[in-house]
Amino acid sequence: MKRDVISVLDMRDDIEQLIDLAAKLKRERGHHEKPLDGKTLAMIFEKSSTRTRVSFEVAMTELGGRGMYLSSNDMQIGRGETISDTAKVLSRFVHGIMYRAFRNDMMKELAASATVPVINGLDDLEHPCQILADLLTVKEAFQDLAGLKMVYLGDGNNVCNSLMLGTALTGMDMVACCPEERMPDPKVLEEAQAVASLRGCSITQDSDPLRACHGAHVLYTDVWVSMGDSMSLQEAQSLFSDYQINQRLLDVADGRCIVMHCLPAHRGEEISAEAMDGERSVVFDQAENRLHAQKAILWTLLR
Ligand code: CP
């Protein structure tokens, strides 16, 4: 039976093992096994990417296989071929499919029709690979995840949704601190809260940044306007400016607090330049950890 990673919840039974495998592959970079010899990962992109594209491609190379970049604009999907037919055809050629999609229903349709593993490289609902890398990054900073408090600030988007699931699965407390109009997906929140109640942690929402950040170990943010979102910068500024990660919020957080951002960042919008480039920032470790986290996923799904 093939295994997909469409949601963070698809890692619910082995997320700790995946984080540990990623850490091991990071330590052993350059001299670990190459179990994907002769295997190809098709990587379909409907949206732009720097990190996801490069880290998946390098991950496949370093595991002995190959990543094949496919822009949806240049494929027949762009001219009306269904995603389901595309999935069936690609499954005859390649050993796995990574897909960056506008819509989560398209992601699910691709996964349902593919006979090879499908990995979500971001859609409008989730960004699971990012979150595995983020959890590895937090673990590197604090050793243990359980009991830490993370606050996500800004737009209740795909990254926020996946973070709620990832923190719940690893026993962290998380506050989604967003304006009332832009709280995360209610169904994902409910799922995260159900997981959290089993793990003995809490996932909550709050629209007051100073209150939410009190005693936090991690402050995390993302762009105000996601790809595919039609919100104007002016509208975003009026909604989100109080949620910027800056010294004012760091002052109420725990003394060891780290600053995270999935990138790309816009200094002066969701994060101050001082916080982004300051000594508490781990954003470039986070970016690097995409490589190691995705290697762990590819190792587990494609080997
Ligand atoms: N964080 C992230 O997924 O970056 P890219 O959009 O550059 O892939």
Ligand code: NVA
């Ligand atoms: N929320 C952002 C993440 C980019 C990596 C987006 O969807 O554009």
